[in-house]
Amino acid sequence: DVKVTQSSRYLVKRTGEKVFLECVQDMDHENMFWYRQDPGLGLRLIYFSYDVKMKEKGDIPEGYSVSREKKERFSLILESASTNQTSMYLCASSPGETQYFGPGTRLLVL
Amino acid sequence: KQEVTQIPAALSVPEGENLVLNCSFTDSAIYNLQWFRQDPGKGLTSLLLIQSSQREQTSGRLNASLDKSSGRSTLYIAASQPGDSATYLCAVKDSNYQLIWGAGTKLIIKP
Numbered sequence: 001d002v003k004v005t006q007s008s009r010y011l012v013k014r015t016g017e018k019v020f021l022e023c024v025q026d027m028d029h030e031n032m033f034w035y036r037q038d039p040g041l042g043l044r045l046i047y048f049s050y051d052v053k054m055k056e057k058g059d060i061p062e063g064y065s066v067s068r069e070k071k072e073r074f075s076l077i078l079e080s081a082s083t084n085q086t087s088m089y090l091c092a093s094s095p096g097e098t099q100y101f102g103p104g105t106r107l108l109v110l
Numbered sequence: 111k112q113e114v115t116q117i118p119a120a121l122s123v124p125e126g127e128n129l130v131l132n133c134s135f136t137d138s139a140i141y142n143l144q145w146f147r148q149d150p151g152k153g154l155t156s157l158l159l160i161q162s163s164q165r166e167q168t169s170g171r172l173n174a175s176l177d178k179s180s181g182r183s184t185l186y187i188a189a190s191q192p193g194d195s196a197t198y199l200c201a202v203k204d205s206n207y208q209l210i211w212g213a214g215t216k217l218i219i220k221p
Contacts, residue, residue: 103153
């Protein structure tokens with residue numbers, strides 16, 4: 001079975017803090033994705049990566065950056081957290097058609 | 111720009127009923143459409159994937175249909191069970207090969 005893990009299930013941070021969200025997959029997938037999910041909205045793509053050290057902006061990259069130093073790990077970074085970044089963050093990996101999701105990190109920025 | 115809509119946002123039905131969840135999209139130029147399930151506080155699990163050339167896919171009690179010309183997909187759940195309670199999301203892969211998501215339908219099956 002594909003396993004995608006995320007470093008934290010719940011996080012509480014203060015405005016202005018630097019926040020790291022980690023995602024690890026164990027299936028050697030080329031593609032990895034970061035989404036945020038807010039009530040009443042569909043998942044929105046923040047960034048994705050199709051290879052090590054490669055990254056592409058999604059629909060809402062502002063306020064975020066990413067890092068992919070190893071194939072299995074894709075990190076999402078909030079350089080200076082703001083209250084409007086309070087959300088559920090979902091990581092996914094994919095060999096092609098289907099995406100496999102981690103359990104999500106619920107982030108609260110106070 | 112592709113938009114995906116799921117109506118209703120929430121649905122509650124008694125156990126044992128057959129039900130249909132709806133997904134509509136604005137641009138028929140899609141590569142595929144997928145249905146996912148999300149349990150509370152958890153990630154998403156892929157249920158069914160329909161390629162643009164296909165009309166339907168089946169897995170157990172689930173059947174998904176696709177009508178590209180009308181921009182609609184349905185997910186049919188037969189003989190619903192309390193364990194089917196979850197949020198169901200659909201997503202289309204558009205002409206830019208990006209996934210565009212609906213907001214989901216929260217389904218509650220009452221015992």
